[in-house]
Every structure is written in structure tokens, then in C-alpha cells.
Amino acid sequence: MLSVFVSVVRRDLLLAWRRRSDVLTALGFFLLVTSLFPLGVGPEPDQLSRIAAGVMWVAALLATLLSVQRLFESDEADGTLEQMLLSVEPLAVIVLAKVCAYWLLTGLPLVVIAPLIALQFNLSPDETLIVCATLLIGTPTLSLLGAVGASLTLGLRGGGALIALLVLPLYVPLLIFGAGAVDAWRAGLGVQSHLALLGACLLVAFAVCPLASAAALRIAQD
Amino acid sequence: MLSVFVSVVRRDLLLAWRRRSDVLTALGFFLLVTSLFPLGVGPEPDQLSRIAAGVMWVAALLATLLSVQRLFESDEADGTLEQMLLSVEPLAVIVLAKVCAYWLLTGLPLVVIAPLIALQFNLSPDETLIVCATLLIGTPTLSLLGAVGASLTLGLRGGGALIALLVLPLYVPLLIFGAGAVDAWRAGLGVQSHLALLGACLLVAFAVCPLASAAALRIAQD
Amino acid sequence: MSDSPLSAARVPSAGFSLFHYASPQTFFPLAGKLLWPCWIAALLLTVAGLYTAFFVAPTDATQGDSYRIIFIHVPAAWMSMVIYMAMAFWCAVGLVFNTRLSFMMSSALAPTGALWAFIALWTGALWGKPTWGTYWVWDARLTSELILFFLYCGYMALQAAIDDPRRADRAGALIAIVGAINVPIIYFSVKWWNTLHQGSSVSMTQSPTMATTMLTGMLLMALAAWAYTIGVALVRVRAIMIERERHTDWVRQLSQAGSNGDMNA
Amino acid sequence: MTEPAVALIEARALACVRGRARLFSGLDFALAPGELMHVAGANGSGKTSLLRILCGLSEPESGEVRWRGEPARRVSDDWRDGLLYLGHRNAVKDDFTPLENLRASAAIAGETTPEDTLLRALVDIGLGARLDVPARSLSQGQRRRVALARLLADSRSALWILDEPFTALDVRAVATLAGAMSAHLARGGSIIYTTHQPVDIDALRRQTLNLDDFSC
Amino acid sequence: MTEPAVALIEARALACVRGRARLFSGLDFALAPGELMHVAGANGSGKTSLLRILCGLSEPESGEVRWRGEPARRVSDDWRDGLLYLGHRNAVKDDFTPLENLRASAAIAGETTPEDTLLRALVDIGLGARLDVPARSLSQGQRRRVALARLLADSRSALWILDEPFTALDVRAVATLAGAMSAHLARGGSIIYTTHQPVDIDALRRQTLNLDDFSC
Ligand code: HEM
Numbered sequence A, B: 001m002l003s004v005f006v007s008v009v010r011r012d013l014l015l016a017w018r019r020r021s022d023v024l025t026a027l028g029f030f031l032l033v034t035s036l037f038p039l040g041v042g043p044e045p046d047q048l049s050r051i052a053a054g055v056m057w058v059a060a061l062l063a064t065l066l067s068v069q070r071l072f073e074s075d076e077a078d079g080t081l082e083q084m085l086l087s088v089e090p091l092a093v094i095v096l097a098k099v100c101a102y103w104l105l106t107g108l109p110l111v112v113i114a115p116l117i118a119l120q121f122n123l124s125p126d127e128t129l130i131v132c133a134t135l136l137i138g139t140p141t142l143s144l145l146g147a148v149g150a151s152l153t154l155g156l157r158g159g160g161a162l163i164a165l166l167v168l169p170l171y172v173p174l175l176i177f178g179a180g181a182v183d184a185w186r187a188g189l190g191v192q193s194h195l196a197l198l199g200a201c202l203l204v205a206f207a208v209c210p211l212a213s214a215a216a217l218r219i220a221q222d
Numbered sequence C: 001m002s003d004s005p006l007s008a009a010r011v012p013s014a015g016f017s018l019f020h021y022a023s024p025q026t027f028f029p030l031a032g033k034l035l036w037p038c039w040i041a042a043l044l045l046t047v048a049g050l051y052t053a054f055f056v057a058p059t060d061a062t063q064g065d066s067y068r069i070i071f072i073h074v075p076a077a078w079m080s081m082v083i084y085m086a087m088a089f090w091c092a093v094g095l096v097f098n099t100r101l102s103f104m105m106s107s108a109l110a111p112t113g114a115l116w117a118f119i120a121l122w123t124g125a126l127w128g129k130p131t132w133g134t135y136w137v138w139d140a141r142l143t144s145e146l147i148l149f150f151l152y153c154g155y156m157a158l159q160a161a162i163d164d165p166r167r168a169d170r171a172g173a174l175i176a177i178v179g180a181i182n183v184p185i186i187y188f189s190v191k192w193w194n195t196l197h198q199g200s201s202v203s204m205t206q207s208p209t210m211a212t213t214m215l216t217g218m219l220l221m222a223l224a225a226w227a228y229t230i231g232v233a234l235v236r237v238r239a240i241m242i243e244r245e246r247h248t249d250w251v252r253q254l255s256q257a258g259s260n261g262d263m264n265a
Numbered sequence D, E: 001m002t003e004p005a006v007a008l009i010e011a012r013a014l015a016c017v018r019g020r021a022r023l024f025s026g027l028d029f030a031l032a033p034g035e036l037m038h039v040a041g042a043n044g045s046g047k048t049s050l051l052r053i054l055c056g057l058s059e060p061e062s063g064e065v066r067w068r069g070e071p072a073r074r075v076s077d078d079w080r081d082g083l084l085y086l087g088h089r090n091a092v093k094d095d096f097t098p099l100e101n102l103r104a105s106a107a108i109a110g111e112t113t114p115e116d117t118l119l120r121a122l123v124d125i126g127l128g129a130r131l132d133v134p135a136r137s138l139s140q141g142q143r144r145r146v147a148l149a150r151l152l153a154d155s156r157s158a159l160w161i162l163d164e165p166f167t168a169l170d171v172r173a174v175a176t177l178a179g180a181m182s183a184h185l186a187r188g189g190s191i192i193y194t195t196h197q198p199v200d201i202d203a204l205r206r207q208t209l210n211l212d213d214f215s216c
């Protein structure tokens, strides 16, 4: 079970490395959104730092929403998904491995690059730390929830719009807690409760999403 | 030549209608970005109206950048592109038809929905008109340039990131003129020069892009 | 799913058991008979409830008359949660026992659930303006109720997007069951978080803290909502049955009988 | 239980509906270990649909599949463990070389086949000269061979379910594959396959199921 | 110029390189109107690559293709006008019904085939019962038939270039297609095709090009 997990993660990372694009698209998108904004909005530092956390969270959310849709797409198209369903290993573990690789490719780079973006938005070190922490806890949840949406809408007409309808409502609370943490800090309130909430969401998603996604995949292949 | 243009436009529209998602994704994305921002940024009306044009242009640009990549993808995958290359009709006309359908599906809806978004950002009627006008002239250019990028990167490793790299430098001037028009108006300057520049870009793109894109497709299929 | 011996297709239609009514064929006429009682109860209870709400219940000391929104807001909020749980229940039953009818029940409930969720949101927002000074805040209860509304929409949209009814049922069931986590969150959010929204005042364990007339009005309205919901769901489930089973013998016989004038028999 | 007494896989009164069309119904068969079954039928008669039901990828409209005498759903781990399914689609990743592809399929299936078995399978199926080329640049027949190499590396599965394994293969590859199938049968494994091409496969026990006989 | 004197299509000293591999070189042939040419060769011998060169989708490493006696590049409009190419890939859109697919391919090719010719082609190839089903739900063979229906609707092209047209087809469809090919030949059209299956096609003049003879 562990070995299949490791091999699937490794496989997906290698595949992404070969294609290159998948590694860079989400990151590139994040960089783009966050750098175009100052360009479009105008460079007043005060205004920028006020919208920073929001912009970064929205960018992370969109980066996930747009790319997660393709999580199972190529495996479906070339028949690999069938083989996953027929595996002796539990499907949920394979799904978890895929989500994990996906997060390493799209979520983690955002967290790593975030301090740079924060700099560009004039955030203080403390605020930067808070934004990075919320992103670190929040993005895996985004990926897990996105995987459920992706498997539910696999191969459907209107997949792109449907996945947004299904997943976005679940993303909004994360966005609010995530972006709200910095505001709370500025207002002199603690950020623990925000982080704890994000952590709780992650735990629940971790427990529920792989199973739900696996079930949805079985239904989709019927 | 006209008849093949019309049939290809009709075919692409029908295809998009069947899939539904393609019609809605770009529009949905635009709506999302523009509505999430107020959420993340906070609802102060003044701040909102100042960033409005920038947010809308960035959203339109991203919506194009993300979806144009798939313009030739499915035709490539199922072999239709080969048939297009073998057509008696000039390939550039077919490409132009595809871009045209693409704009009708992704660009035009943005222009139509823009007044609504403007409302949400507290723009005045005049400003709304200016934003819509810049989008109306600007989005076809975005589509045309995007098509060249899409055909250059067709089937390449790292297509997504590459296309951004190729096309973005060409998009940035458009973004600056487009988003700048409202600021110019606010500053009491005329907007004609901005609009004229956007129009000139459109004309050049219209003349050059289909040919460039057709040439790139021939090379990609070799 | 497991082909259990209880599967509707195999239950012999003779002999009474609970599963007797698990087949569309036998449930259809039963649903027809239940319709009128539901409509009448809904009408009477609404009239009684509205009368209590507007003429019997006193004006509130701090909020004035705006508090009367409560008579719609609270029953709507309750119903939106109850219906979701009912949907999740039917979906679970459907997945376990492979009964077609339970999925149909669930699809029939969804639009009404969405309606109640929408009403709860809307009345809540209207009420928020006079009491909190704003239509909307991202408070835990409000957010989770909004999510409930979107879950209903997602469930319906997903079912509409899938052509094969069996697949649509099961994909929808997944949302319904997983989304059910949200309902306790809505209910307990006021307890778990320190929020703007007010806590529960009606509870099983403590004596009610509000005026009895207010409580009566609310309960009457809630019962009316129940009756309406059941009635509408029955109408809708009958329509779904006919739509889905139009190729089977019993629907064909029914439509012949129907053309002779008697659909409810 | 002695081996021949219990069928490896059995279909009981299977029926399949796709869209509004009922493809077949009342389909029964039993396949013993070591037996070969050819599923015949015109295009669209439901061969692929049947094969997918037999390996649990889709649900029959009614009827049931039994695995070693038990309802297959109830012993689904055992069932999946004993199966090797190759469909129309190759499950070959364009960006991987043949060896990487084979390694990935083995990992996904939960098998731990040693590296040199995989390598030998690729060489045996005639891809020895193409080991370092990404599958994207392989010819149609070569891609199919990458998928089929899994069969040559397999010695564990009790039942192979093959959906048109011979498409796109040249004469020599067809012979190699037929040889591998015979060897599998000789080992006591069973095979269910479809094909529109006449191919000779050595088998002691064989049956043909013509879906055109069961169509409604 | 009398018809038989000038070859329809000619290859002169063609050579093809893919990646680091030289697939074939010094390849010459001439195909007269009404002639059938079977391109044979093992998997990966370069059949698909040759066919793509012959219709101008890719460039040969050296040598040239001539169309009706002229260098094909110079008369490329004429060349493209006289060709009908069907590759490995079906060019069938999942979301279109068979008729919509056929209509779209005709439009893209720049042909204006009347609607009822298209419809008759679909019925003739055996898709009459599946006209309103999106291609996504068709079986493998049925999808291939949608692509092949273009041949039955065509009466204009001088040369058909068909890359493994018989894959996934059942016996009856193979016969229908072979009949259509014979009819095309009888009309004076030419055909270049590849296949790994033995199929009988009536032709007065035929030749076989075995790529294994030209490999380096
Ligand atoms: C859009 C905004 C609102 C939403 C989504 C909402 C949602 C809900 C929900 C789901 C319940 C039922 C939960 C339960 O029974 O414990 C409820 C009950 C209630 N709501 Fe709201 N509400 C909103 C706004 C308001 C406002 C502005 C007020 C008044 C200040 C209010 C007062 C109440 C009261 C008094 C109850 C009954 C609590 C009880 O007695 O149990 N709500 N609301």
C-alpha cells in the first residue's frame, strides 16, 4: 500500500517533469495574477499591502480550480484509469498519491514563492509568515476538494463549469479564513483560531476526500 | 473560401455548445476573478472602483491565456488538424474561422457581461462604456495573438508555460493601453489615443496572425 | 453496488412488507392517495400559522415588528437542513439496497430543499439589515447555510449533466452523502463559534426561552412547511417515476388507464 | 475443491443496456482454468461492454458474475487480483519510454515485477531497438506492443481479458502474442478475448461466444 | 498526354529519417490511375511516415514526390485537391453524431457534398441504426466506420491514401470497404493503403511495396 503510493507519486512527478508545463502552469499563473495586479491596480504601497493576502489567496484558489480539472483527464483518455480501478491496491490510496503529487507540483511551489510575492506587495515579515502558513495548510485542502470535483465531473458535458459550481462553495470558507488571518493579525487579534480552522478543514478533507473521489471515479467509469 | 469560413465557425460553435463547458469556462472564470476580488480585497467602494479596469483587463487577459492553449489541441489529438492541412481551402482561412469562433465563445461574452461587473465595482456609466469599448477592441487581438502562440507550442513539452512566455510580452502593452484608458479619462485626458492604439493593434494582428499561425501549424505537423 | 436480495427488482409484489412499497410500481398509487391530505394540511397550517404570527404574537421589545420574519426564516432554515438529511438518507438507502425508488425520492426532494435554503438566506439577509446593519457577513452559520444552498445546486446540476440515470443517481448520491457533513456544522455553528447569528432558543432539553405564542406560530409554520414539502416531493417523485420507467409495462398500462380518466387509482 | 469442478469465472443471465439499446440478455457461460474463450460478434454487438462487466468496470443491467464459484462482488479483492485486462486503449503514456510505461503499469496494478522481467518482455515483443524512445514517437503497432508487453511479463494472473489485442500488430508480433497466449493457457491460466482477425491459438479447451446470438 | 503515360503519383529516391533512425531510402515507385498499391512492412518500418510524405503532411529527408508528372510542391493545390487521406486517427469528434461528423469533415476538406449522399454513405457502411448517437457512445468499430464513410461519399478524389483502414472493423464492414475500394479503382481512381490483415480487393492493376526491402 505504501509502495503503490510511493510509485504513483513518483510516476506523476516524472510525468509532469517530462511535460514540464504542468509544473510551471500553476506557478506561472500564480505569479502572473499576483504580478499583473499591481500593474493593473496602480503602485500605491498602502493599497497594495491591504489587498495582498486576498490577491494571493484568490490566485492560489484559481490556480487550483483551473488545473485540478485535468487531474484525471489524461489517465482517463489513455485508459490508465481503468487499470487503476482494476488494481489490487485500494483506489483511494492511488487517488491520494495522485493528489499528493499534484499538490507537490502546484500547491507547494506557490507556498515557496509566496514570500517573494509578499515582498512585492510590501508585507511585513510577520504578515508574510502568516500568509505563507495559511497557504501551506490551505492549499492541500484545495487540492483534495478539487480532486473530488474532478472525479465527479470526469468526462461530463460542461465539466469546467460544473467543477466550479461543486467545488467553489467549499473553497470560499477557506478563502475567508485564509485571507482573513492577516486582517485579524492587523486588527490585533490572534491568528491561532484561523490556522486551527484551516487545519481542521485539512484533516476532514484528508479523511473524506480520497474515499469520495475513489467512489466517484468508479461511478464515472461505469 | 467564405463557405469554408462559415462552416468552420458553425462547426466550432456547435462543438462548444455540445460540450457546454467551453462556452462557460472563460466567462465563468472572468466572473469568478472579478467577483472574488472584492471578497478578498474588502468592500470599500472607492478602492474598488479604482482597481476595477485593471482587474477586468487582467481577468480578460488571463481568461484568454488559459483557454487559448486548447484551441488546436483537440483537433490535433483526433486527427482533424491533418485534414485541415490537407484541405483545398487556404489554411489561414480555416485558422481565422477557428479564432473567430473562439472569440465569439470567450471574448464576446466578457464584453457583454462587463457592464454588470462594472456595476459591482461602482464604475460610473461613462467609465463603464470606456472599459467595454477597450475590451471590445482588445479581446479579438488577444485571441489572434493567442492563436499564434497556441500553434507554435502545439504538442510541445511545456506548452502551457511556453505559450505564456511567447504571448505575454505582446499582451502587456494591450493591458496597459486597455486598463489605462479609464485612468486617462479620470485624469481628464481623452481616451481616443488609447482606443486608436488598440484598434491599430487589432488591424495588424488581423493581417499577420492567421498567416503566422497557419505556417506554425504546418511546421508542427511535420 | 451489491446485488442484495432486497433489490427492488426482485421483491415479489405479493405479500406485505416495507419493501413492498420500495418498488415504483406499488408506490405510485400510494403517493397519489397521500397528495390531497398533504395539500389540505399545508393550507390549514399556513393560515393558522400566519394568523398567529401577525395577529396573536406580540411586538418585540427591542426589534419591533421586523422580528416577524422569524416565522418564515426559522421554518425555512429548519426545512433546508432536514431535507438535505432526508436526501442523504435516501441516497444511502439506495446505494446499500440498490432500490431505484430511493434515488428518485432524493432527486424529488432536491429542488424544494434548494428553495427553502434560498428562502432562509434571503429572509435572513433581509433581517440582517435592520438588526446587524448589513445584509451579509461571513459568519460561520451564514456561510455554511450558503454552502448548503450550493450543495443543492451542485447536486441538481450534476444529475442534469449525466445522461445515464443510473450513473447520475450514484454520482448525486455521493454529493448528498458527503455534503451531509455540512448540516451539523450549520446547526452547531452558533455553539462552536462565537458568531453574530443568534443561538438556538428551541431545544429538546431546556424549556423554551421565547414567548409561547411566538413558539406556537413558529411550530405551526414549520408543520405547514413539512406538509408542503411532502406534497411537492410526492408530485415530483411521481413525475420522475413516469419519466424514468416509461418503457416498462406498468407505466404503459397506467397511461392507457390515464387516458381513460383515472390517474390516481 | 478440485480445480476443474469450479469454474474460474461464470456469467449468469447477464444483460447489458447501453443508452436506450439493450445489447444482450440471458447470457450464461462458465470458463474453466486453462480454457480459451473467443467472444465474437459484429461491431457494436457489445463485446467490449461484456468484457468490462466481466472485470468489474461496469455493472450489468441484471444477472451476476461469479468468480471461483462466489459472487464476484463479494470476493472483489480476489477477483481483481486474478485479472489482467487490456482494453482498446493502450494505457501508454506518450512521454514515457516503453520501460517506464511498463514499470508504471506494474506499479499501478500493485505488482512488483523485477526490472529484468519487464526488460525481457519488451525485448521479446520486439521493442528491443526502441527502448529509449518516448512512446510519442513510436508507431501505432509499437505502442500497442508496449501495452501487450505486460502480458509477457505476467505469470501471476489467473485470467487474461483482452479486447482486440491483435489490432495494429504485424504478422510477427501476432505470432509472438499468440505464443504468449498459448503459454499462459498451458500454465493453467484462462483467456477471454475478442478479435475480428482470424488468429490461431493453441488451446486444449476452447469455446466461442457469439454475441450476435444473444442480441435482442 | 494520354492518361496511362503519366503516372498519377510518383516517388523518386525518397528517404525518410525519424529521430536518429533512417527508416528507408532510395524508394521509387510510380502509380498509374486505376492502380492499387499495398504498402507492406513490419511495425515501425515507416509505412505511416511514407504515407504522410505522399500527401504532403511531412517532408522527406531527400528525394521528391511528383504529382501527375510535376513536382508535387509546385502544384500543391492540385495535389491536395486530388487526395483523400485517412490516417490512424479517425478525425471523429466525440460530441458530434455520425452525420454531423461527416458534414464537418466535408466542410473542412472544402467539399460540398449533398446531405443525402452523406446520409447514404452512413447507411451503407452500417451506421443506419446509430445516426442520432454521439460518437462518444459508439463502439470502436463504429467510430472507425464514421471516418470511413467519407470514402463512400467521395466520387471526386483521384487518389485515396488509407492508413490501416481495416482495423477494428468486423467481417461485414471489411467487405463493404473492400467493395468501395474496388469501385473506386474501377472508376479510374488509385489507392495506396497499408494493412496487416489479408484482405481481398478486386483490382486490375496492383503492386506491393514492401518497406522492409528499403530499410537501412
Ligand atoms: C442570511 C443570513 C442568515 C442565515 C443564512 C441564517 C440561517 C439560519 C439557520 C440555518 C437557522 C436554523 C438553525 C437552528 O435552528 O438552530 C436560523 C435560525 C434563526 N435565525 Fe437565522 N440566519 C440568517 C440571518 C438571521 C438574522 C439577521 C437573524 C436576526 C437577528 C436571525 C435570527 C435567527 C433566529 C432567531 C433563529 C432561530 C434560532 C432558534 O430559535 O433555534 N437569522 N438561521
Ligand SMILES: Nc1ncnc2c1ncn2[C@@H]1O[C@H](COP(=O)(O)OP(=O)(O)OP(=O)(O)O)[C@@H](O)[C@H]1O
Binding pocket: D018, D019, D020, D021, D023, D041, D042, D043, D044, D045, D046, D047, D048, D049, D050, E130, E133, E137, E138, E139, E140, E141, E142, E168, E170
Ligand atoms: N449512450 C448510448 N446510447 C446508445 N447506444 C449506445 C450508447 N452507449 C453505447 N451504445 C451502443 O452500445 C454498443 C457498444 O458496444 P461495444 O463497444 O461493447 O461494441 P463492441 O462489440 O466492442 O464493438 P467493436 O467490435 O466495434 O469494438 C454500440 O452499439 C453503441 O452504439
Ligand SMILES: Nc1ncnc2c1ncn2[C@@H]1O[C@H](COP(=O)(O)OP(=O)(O)OP(=O)(O)O)[C@@H](O)[C@H]1O
Binding pocket: D130, D133, D137, D138, D139, D140, D141, D142, D168, D170, E018, E019, E020, E021, E023, E041, E042, E043, E044, E045, E046, E047, E048, E049, E050
Ligand atoms: N523521434 C524519434 N526518434 C526515434 N525513432 C523515431 C522517432 N520518431 C519516429 N521514430 C520511429 O520511426 C518509425 C515510425 O514508423 P511509422 O509510424 O511510419 O511505422 P509504421 O510502418 O506505420 O508502423 P505500424 O505498422 O506500427 O503503424 C518507428 O519505428 C518509430 O520508432
Ligand SMILES: [Mg+2]
Binding pocket: D047, D048, D049, D088, D163, E139, E140, E141
Ligand atoms: Mg469493442
Ligand SMILES: [Mg+2]
Binding pocket: D139, D140, D141, E047, E048, E049, E088, E163
Ligand atoms: Mg502506421
